[in-house]
Structure formats: C-alpha cells, structure tokens
Amino acid sequence: MIAFGTKSVAEAALNVESLLRVPVAAKPAAPDPGAARASRSAATPAGDFIRDEVLKRVEPTVAVRMSQEELAVRVNDLVAEIANTGNLLLNQAEQHLLSASIVDDMIGLGPLGPLLRDTTVADILVNGPFMIYVERRGKLELTTLQFRNNAHVMHVAQRIASSVGRRVDESSPMLDARLADGSRVNVIAPPLCLNGPCMSIRKFSHSVIDFAKFTELGSVSHELSRVLEIAARCRLNLIISGGTGSGKTTLLNAMSRFINHDERIVTIEDTAELQLQQTHVIRLETRPPNLEGEGQITQRDLVRNALRMRPDRIIIGEVRGSEAFDMMQAMNTGHNGSMSTIHANSARDALARIENMILMANVNLPMRAIRGQIVSAIDVVIQTERMRDGVRRVTEVAEVVGLEGEVISLGTLFAYRFIGENPDGSLNGVFEPTGTRPRFLARLEYFGLAAAFLAAISPQPRELA
DSSP states (O other): OOEETTEEHHHHHHHHHHSOOOOGGGSOOSOOTTHHHHHHHHTSHHHHHHHHHHHHHSOHHHHTTSOHHHHHHHHHHHHHHHHHHTTOOOOHHHHHHHHHHHHHHHHSOTTHHHHHHOTTOOEEEEESTTOEEEEETTEEEEOSOOOSSHHHHHHHHHHHHHHTTOOOSSSSOEEEEEOTTSOEEEEEOTTTOTTSOEEEEEOOOSSOOOHHHHHHHTSSOHHHHHHHHHHHHTTOOEEEEEOTTSSHHHHHHHHHTTSOTTSOEEEEESSOOOOOOOSSEEEEEOBOOOTTSOOOBOHHHHHHHHTTSOOSEEEESOOOSTHHHHHHHHHTTTOTTOEEEEEOSSHHHHHHHHHHHHHHTTOOOOHHHHHHHHHHHOOEEEEEEEOTTSOEEEEEEEEEEEEETTEEEEEEEEEEEEEEEOTTSOEEEEEEEOOOOOTTHHHHHHTTOHHHHHHHHSOOOOOBO
8 A cells, every 4th residue: 555654545644634724825925024034944954854755755646646735734744743853943934835845846836836826926937947036016036946956947847748738858848838727838948048947937817907906006097098998898909019028918808898798709819818707708729739740720720710700809819920911801801899919119010010920921912902901900009018117008009090102100199208207216107198089080989989088088187107
C-alpha cells in the first residue's frame, strides 16, 4: 500500500478529514508584510531540508489524487512535525507559506502560486529562475520569490504545456497557453532565450471595471465616458488601439456592457479574456496546431464561420493578421456595432496596421480600394496609453471621416492634454473635446442620442486627470 511516511492512505485520508481544512487559495490575497521574510526562510537550508523531507514522505501518485485542500492540510502537518522534530524555528506564518510553497511545487506553479492568488498583481514576468517581476497599479516591481534553478522553471512551464496538450522544450521552445483560471501565459525557453526559461503571465481579471470606476481612476472624464457609452449603444464600429498593457481589453469589456441584451454577439479570441455580461453570447477561441503540426484553427477561420452564425455584432479580442480583411467585410455587410482591439501607437498608426494586415490576406485589391473599405467599415478609433504614473488613459478618440485623395482623413473628437505633475508623481491633464460634428450624426439621431453626444463633446472646462 502506498503511504504517507509510515501511515497508510486510508489513515492519511481519515486524518485529513478530521482536521480543519485550510485551502491554499483561501489565504489572504493582499501582500503579507511577513511574506518576504517567510519566503527567505523557505530558501534557507532549514527550509530546503523541510521541503526535501516532505517530498520524501508524500508519495506523488497519492498526492495527485487528493484535492488541493486535503494536500495542503497534510503538508502543513508534515512541515510542523519535521520542524518540531528537528528543533527548527518557524513561526505560524512562515510554516503556512512554506507549506503553500511545497504544495505549489507538487501540483501547482511553484513560486508563482502566491502571485496568482494576489489580486493586486496584473502581470507576472519571470526572467530566468532568480528574477520574478510583477506589475501592480501599472508599475513593475521585483519580488523576493525565486525558482530553485532553470530546471525548476522548465518543470512548471512543462506542467502548463501538458495541461493544454502541448509541449515546451528545446525542439519546441515557444508556448502560448491559458491557465485554468483564464490567465494568459507565454513561455520562451533556451536556446532562444539566453537568460534561461522566461514566462509572461497576464492574469485574468474576474471583475469588470465600469466607466464609473474609469472616471474615478482618471482614465476618462465624465464627458468622455458618456461619448464612449453612446458610441457603444448606437452600434458604431469601433477599434480600440494601444500598446501592450495599455488597457485595451479592459476598455472593450467596459464598453460591451452597453450592448442590448437582445442582440446576438459572437466573440473571437486567441485567448479568451472578454467578459461580456449579455446572455446571448457565442464565444469562439482559436486552436493551435497539435504536436504533429496539424489541426490549427485561426482567427480568420473563425471570423468566416461567424458570418454564417447570424450575429448582430462580431467582437474580435485582437486583430493581428489576415482576419482584418474578413472583419472589414463583416463591418461593411450589416454587422454594425462590431468591436476589436489592435496594437498601435496612435489612431492613424492603427489604420496603417489594418491596411498591412489586409495585404497579408493576399487580396488583389488596389490600395485605394482597401482604404475605401476601411473608411466604410470603421467609425471610431479609440487610443489608449499606460502613462508613466501607471494610470491607463484614453488619449484620443478619432472618427474616420473619409478619403482625401489617397489618404484616410481622421477627425479628433476628444484628446488628452498633459498639463503637469503632482508631488506624488501622478500626472495632471485634461480631456479636451473639439466640438466637431461627427459624420455618423445621423446614426446617433436614429437612436435618439445625438443631442446627448453633441452636449458631451461641446468645449467647456474639463476636470484634471
């Protein structure tokens, strides 16, 4: 019979049932002032000794069959027993954190476990085994957590890869995957990465930020939030543009809250991140090739299929390739109110990138015809930026006016103007409207919101942000 130490599986299970269960995931998510000290204690010879002894006594085949809560209780008991037997001094906080670390090593993601449970962390960046950065409130900071060595990082990366039926090793050193909680993971391993295996994790947020919260954070003004709300309600075709981590998907989620619940929505994503609140939503996700390099389903395949599903709106999490052509076709064939995001530095750059993506689709169209498609399809481009104070702000709202010769003409409806910096490092600025009457005013009148839109974009003193 497989045993924990000298106890049988049945006895171990009985002991687990009789103990107070302390789930690893139930520990406080906020940073613990003693966490740094405890993590250092776990890396001491005493911590390493306890870890090795626990791993010797816990049979892996039994551990994987237990729930995380049961395993956490058993490991915590073993840590206390080994520490007492060896006269090793650990306080209760250090004991719990060491136990959680061991459980994460056995069935979780090693030192990344506490960071995934920390609700203040937005991104986790692993630069080799000894440097783990996190992003909190838009700022990067180095943590005290570390992997033991390169092999430890690869072990965690391979566990992630195997959970989605893929692999990561020297022959296949790049991986895109999704964790069970929806967090997005990218892995790049040697020989491509000289620092050792590196991982980037964009955590999945379980809360949807609305425009009231955006206004409170200084991401938009009250008037600007009203403009974006009306744009979503009136079924304008929208592109949200910005750099990595600038809040594009968060803004898209917020705007999607204003879609009527009687509309049929099809979402298409590489990695599912959208959190639509409507009931009639069909969620589609791409599929990577299998180990034999077959079976791949791209975003372009899904966009084409979505057109046959009678959607009212098509929402693409991020346009990044030839699917841009099919997206423009969808916007031009009655699927008003479609939305997407794109990586670009400005509203004009976003349109230039869409042009290039359409060319990637190998369509034999002259450039003027491509630009004509873009002008007919897209109503508004919203530019976002993560600024140096860590706040993500909408820096420009531009309408696509039309073609002037061979050039797409843009008209700015709102723009963020930087004014100065506060003593605490936060930025001051104003969201300034231009008062320009948009070309889609007839659409706003159709929905009865033209007057409200014009009132929101009329120039007047604006609040600082």
